[in-house]
Amino acid sequence: MLSSNSPTPRRRSARRRATAIGTFTAVAALLGMAVQAGTATADNPSAGTKVDTGSLSMKLSPSQRAELIRDADTSKAATADTLGLGAKEKLVVRDVIKDRDGTTHTRYERTYAGLPVLGGDMVVATDKAGKVKDVNRASKARLTGIDTGADVKPAAAEKQALGAAKAEKSTKTKASQAPRKVVWLAGAKGGAPVLAYETVVGGLQKDGTPNELHVVTDAATGKKLGQWQAVHNGTGNTMYSGQVTLGTAGSGSRYTLSDTQRGNHRTYNLNRSTSGTGTLFSGPDDVWGNGQPSNLETAGADAHYGAALTWDYYKGVHGRNGIRNDGVGASSRVHYGNNYSNAFWQNGCFCMTYGDGAGNAKRATPSRSRPSTWPPTR
Template sequence: MSSTSRRRTSHTPHHRTATLALAGVAALIAAAVQAGAASAAPAAAHRAGRIDPAHAALRLTPSQRAELLRHADAGRAATARSLGLGGKEKLVVRDVVKDADGTLHTRYERTYAGLPVLGGDLVVDTTGSGATRRVVRASNAVLDVARLTPAVPRADAGKQAVRRAEALGSTKSAEVSVRKVIWAATGRPVLAYESVVGGLQDDGTPNELHVVTDALTGKKLFEYQGVRTGIGNTQYSGQVTLTTTQSGSTYTLTDGARGGHKTYNLNHGTSGTGTLFSQSSDTWGNGTTSNAATAGADAHYGAQETWDFYKNTFGRSGIKNNGVGAYSRVHYGNSYVNAFWDDSCFCMTYGDGSGNADPLTALDVAGHEMSHGVTSNTAGLDYSGESGGLNEATSDIFGTGVEFYANNASDPGDYLIGEKIDINGDGTPLRYMDKPSKDGGSADSWYSGVGNLDVHYSSGVANHFFYLLSEGSGAKVINGVSYDSPTADGLPVTGIGRDKALQIWYRALTTKFTSTTNYAGARTGTLAAAGELYGTSSAEYKAVQDAWAAVKVGSRSGGGGGGTSYENSTPLSIPDNGPAVTSNITVSGRSGNAPSNLQVSVDITHTWRGDLVIDLVGPSGTAYRLKNFSSSDSADNVNETYTVNASSEPANGTWKLRVQDQATYDTGTLNDWKVTFP
C-alpha cells in the first residue's frame, strides 16, 4: 500500500498514551534510532530472585533530596541540549529518585516559549558518572508549534469549561482560571487553553474541572477532574495507638513523628481547615458518632499507618517524599457520603455518611485517597482514559497495601475495596481485585475501549493484574476471605507475593510511568522495574509478563501455553510515514522446518495504530502479513500474538519483524517481539 496522509481528528479525550516506553532493562536514549538486530537463545529457567541492591532506591533525607533537586535544576539547560530539545523548550525539575548504584531518575516538566507543556513530562535516567541511560517521555511528539497567538478569545474557553462543569453536576462555578499552554499529550502539539472551574459536584464533592481547549479552533481536547473522589468505610479500626502532642495540660491530634500531620474538625463546614482537635485527655473518641473525636481518631490513625507504610515499605518520607505531613479534615459537609484527597490543599477530607451516622474514616479510605497524592507528586497520571484507570488502580493497590501493612485485627487485609461501606445496601464491596467484573461494571481484562469507561471501572485491568501478580490465579482463602481469580487466556499464573508486587509497582510509578502512561506502557514499565529489581531471567520478571498476559496486555513469558521463545527486546523507533524498520531474531539449534502454528508476539507503542503495516519475514525471505493498514483504526498500540503457518520455512536462520508507518502525524516504538515454537 502506498504512503498516504490525511487530516486527523483529535483522539477521544479518554484515550491518552505514552508514545515511548521501556522494554525490559535495555538502555534507551530517546533520540536514538536503533537497528534492532539481536541473536536470541531460548530463555533460561526462571528463578525467584531478591531485589538487586544496586537498583534499590535510597532513603534520602530531606536535605539530600533538596540538594539533588538543586543540582538537577542547575544542569537542566545542559540536559535539555543533550536530549535534543529545541531552543524554545526548557525543563522544569519536579522530582528525583536515587538508586544505590548511583543511578538518578530525574522527573521533569517542560515549557515551550515560556508556556507549560501538558504531556511534555519525562523521566531521565543517568548513571553515577552522569551518562544518560534511558529517557521515558509522556509524548514522543516533536514540539514545533508555528502559531502562538490564539484565534479563540480566552473568555470563550472559560465559558466552555463552565458549561462543561455544570453538565457534570457543578452547582457553583465559583472561579475560573484560564492559562495558555501547549497541548502535546495526543496528536500534533498545539496552542491551547487550560481552564479550571471551581465549585461543587452534585454529591457535594469539591470540583476542579480542568478543560483543555484548542486555542485556534475552540475544540475541546481533554478534560479531567482535579479532585479525586474516593471510597468510604462506616466501620472503625478498633482501639489503636495514636501519636499526639501535649502542650501543658492540653493534647492535640498533631503527629510530630510524621511531618507534623494534624487532624481538624470541620464541624460540618466545607471550607478552611476547621478546628484542630484539642482536649485535656489523651483518649480520643468513644467508638461511636456521639463523640466527634471518634472520627478524628480514625482519620489520624489512617494517616499514621499510610505514612508508615510508605516509609517502611519504600523508604518514602511523606506524600511528597520531603518529610512534610499533610493534614486531615473530618465532619465535612452535611450527610456527605464520600472522602477525597485534594492536592491543592495537600489534605485529606472525610464526610460523615448518610444521615451523618457513619463517618467514612476507615483505614483503606486513608490509604486509597492519600495515595492519589503520591501519584500526583510522582507520575502525575492523568485522571482520564487508561491513565486514569491506572491512577485509580494505584490507589487501590497501595490502599490494599496499607490495610495489610497495618495488620489490624478489626480490619484484616484483603483484596476487596470498600468492603465495609455497603453503599449498595447489600453488603458487597465497591470493587474486587481478584475478579473486578463482580462489581457489575469493572473490566477484568484490557480491550480497545476500556479507556472509555469510568476510571473506577477501567482500573479493574490493573487491579486484576496486581492480584494475579501477588497471589496467582485460582481458588484460595486469604485472611478468611475466599477468592477465585480467572485468567483471560485460561492459563494459570503463579504469584510472587504481595511484597514483591508492591515493590515492582512503586518503582514503575516513580521511575517509569508518566502522565500519559496507558496499559501497554504500564506493562513495559513494570517489566523494566522487575528486571532492575530481580533480573530479567527471574521468576518475578516472568510473573509480570504472565500476569499482564492474563488480563490481555501483551504475551506470556513463553509466548503462550508452552514451547520455546526467542525474543528481541531492543527498542526500535518507528518513523512517521517513513520507510519500514526491521528487527531481527536469529534462531539456531533447531531441526527441520518451523511449525504451522508459529506464535509471533508483538508489543508496539503507537498512537493511531491503523497507520501500521506489520510483516513477519522468514529465513527464506518470504513475508507473512500480520497486520494490514486501516485508516479507521484510531486506537492506540499493538499488543497481539499472531499465529503463522510457517511450515515451509526452515526453523533456523534469521527471522525479521518488519514494521512500516504509512500515514502522517503519529510515531511510535517497537518495544519487544518474540517468536515461539510450540
C-alpha cells in the same frame, strides 16, 4: 493543686502512649501483611529473598534530595541539549530518585516559549557519571514552530469550561483557575502540538464531591480539545477489604489510581521489576480489580485504599496534612519482584512497595480495612 477534672501525669502519659500506638498502627495499615517472611526495611528489603539491591532506591535525607534537585536544575540546559530539545523548550525539575548503583532518575516537566506543556513530562535516567541511560517520555511529539498568539479570548475558553461543568451537572461552578495558555500534547497522538487554554472549574460535582474539572480549549479555533476530572471516585474490588471507594483521576476516557484529594497519592505497577517507579495504574472504566490475586489491579486497589486510610487517619486524629504534614501523599508500588514475600518503606522515593508472596498469590498488601485502634483510645 489539680482539680478532679484535670488529667494527672499518669493520664497524660497514657494519652501520649495511646496516640503513639494509633500513629504506629496507621503506618502499619500501609504495611499490612509485610512481615510474612522476616523484617523488611530499606536496608534489608527481604529476609531470605534475593533481590537486586543495586537497583533499589537509596534512602535520601532531605538535604541529599535537595542537593540532587539543585544539581539537576543546574544541568537541565545541558540535559535538554543532550535530548535534542528545541531552543524554545526548557526543562523544569520536579523530582529526583537515586538508586544504590548510582543511577539517578529525574522527573521533568517541559515549557515551550515559557508556556507549560501538557503531556510533555519525562523521566531521564543517568548513570553515576552523568551519562543518559534511558528516557521515558509521555509523548514523542516534537515542539517546533508553534504560534503562541491566540485568536480566541480567555473569556471564551472560560465560558466553554463552565458549560462543560454544567453539562456534568456540577453545582456552585466557577473558574478556580483562570484560563492559562498551554501547549497541548496529551491528545496529540503523533499529531502536531496545539496552542490551547487550560481552565480549571471548581464547585461541586453532582454527588457533592469537590469539583476540579480541567477543560482544554483550542486557542485558534475555540474547539474543546479535552477535559478531565482531577477529583474522582472509583470502585476498588480488593482482596482484603471487599468493595471500596477509591480516590482516582480521569482524563478523557482513561482513569488512573491518582488520589487528588489526598496529596495526589499514586499507585504503580512494578510488574515483577525490582527497580524504577513502575507504570501508573490506568484503565477505561474506573473499576479496579476483581478481588482475586490473578487480577493485577486487585493489589493496586488494596494498596491505594490502605494509603487513603492512612492519610485520613493522620488528618482526622492528628490534624496532619499527610504523613510529613506537607500536603504530599506517599506513593505505592505493587508486584515487586518474583515470589517476594514482604513489603518495605523507603524515604528516598517516599513510597511503600509490596511483593506478591509465595507463588505470587499471597500479596503483601494492606490486610485491614482500617487501623485496629481507629480512633486511638484517649
